[in-house]
Amino acid sequence: MVTRFAPSPNGPLHLGHAYSAIVAHDLAKAASGRFLLRIEDIDGPRSKPEFADEFRRDLEWLALEWEEVPAQSTRLDTYTAAADELLQRGLLYPCDLTRKQIAALPLRKGNDGLTYPGTSRGLAQRGVTDGAALRLDIDRALAQTGDLSWFDEIAGEMKADPRPFGDVVLVRKDLPASYHLAATLDDARDGVTLVTRGMDLFEATHIHRLIQALLGLPVPTWHHHKLLLDANGEKLAKRRGSPSLAERRLSGEDGVMLAEQLRMQNFELGT
Known part of the structure; x- marks a missing residue:
């Protein structure tokens, strides 16, 4: 089994990202498989290398182990x-x-x-x-x-x-590829066999399956997990200022304990 976590370096990671990374990591580990990190950095000037560096520190803090594959900007x-x-x-x-x-x-x-x-x-x-x-x-x-x-x-x-x-x-007019095309091609190139991501991307799979068929790409299995919601019942998002993992890490919070709480689904998102 090969899974992946593929964040875009256009802002810090939050708890929703942590949960998604943990799901992908744990499914691969349980199957003695591989967990990949891929930086999706083709979002023009919004993509910043310093965010990617923070992502790696965040994953280490959560005690996750990964293999990093080439970033999208190289592809x-x-x-x-x-x-x-x-x-x-x-x-x-x-x-x-x-x-x-x-x-x-x-x-x-x-x-x-x-x-x-x-x-x-x-x-x-x-x-x-x-x-x-x-x-x-x-x-x-x-x-x-x-x-x-x-x-x-x-x-x-x-x-x-x-x-x-x-x-x-x-x-796109301003970018070399849309998410639909780039992510589908990258998953095939990286040998991803189980695509794990949130339910907010469930419907996009209809398009990705079509692209795979058109280009003769291998077809993985998908695992769309539930989303973590804030106190208002909204999806955690960078644009809404959801607390970042970096802020929690730098404040001295225990990343291993946080990861276990997320696994057990007993974490209070409002705290």
């Missing part, structure tokens, strides 16, 4: 190659609409919120490619793959249904 050529292949097969098309323009479109409700309706299909035929995002033509993609399924250790066998997402972005 840009693989994202470009995959996007080029899909583009040549007619499965990607450019979209130069701004978020404001997309918000003004007659969007429909889907798994990922409001779904983009494919307005920019045919843009490449009009010569518009520079400075545009690249979207996956879901209908064309599914015509090539046929029916797909994936297995989650908690939810069981799932039929892949990416259509409610609409034509998702695989290459």
Whole structure:
């Protein structure tokens, strides 16, 4: 078994990250497998090396053992190659609409919120490619793959249904790849056999399973664990200022004890 923890260095880790890392670590350890750390550092100027250094200190403080694999910033050529292949097969098309323009479109409700309706299909035929995002033509993609399924250790066998997402972005205007493309390619390259992550990413697996089928990538098993919530019942998040692991570590808190409390699910998040 090979699991991974793949944080983005755009802010400090919090308890939700700690729980996710512990789940991945413990599942691999129980199976005498490997637990990997991968730094997902292609978020432009928001990605800062100092945060990645803090992540390593945090994992040590929690008494987790890992192998570190190359960061995403070293793998840009693989994202470009995959996007080029899909583009040549007619499965990607450019979209130069701004978020404001997309918000003004007659969007429909889907798994990922409001779904983009494919307005920019045919843009490449009009010569518009520079400075545009690249979207996956879901209908064309599914015509090539046929029916797909994936297995989650908690939810069981799932039929892949990416259509409610609409034509998702695989290459962003400002970044070399979207999360969907980069994470899927990286998990295959790193030999990850069990993808562990929070339930907030459960629906994204429909898209990831489609990308795997299109690119001939190995299919892992998934394990979507529950989320840790704050006192208001909201998911812990960097943007909401959830207490960081670094702050707890530097204050002298016992990381090993914290990890055990998280494993036992008896930790008061409001304290």
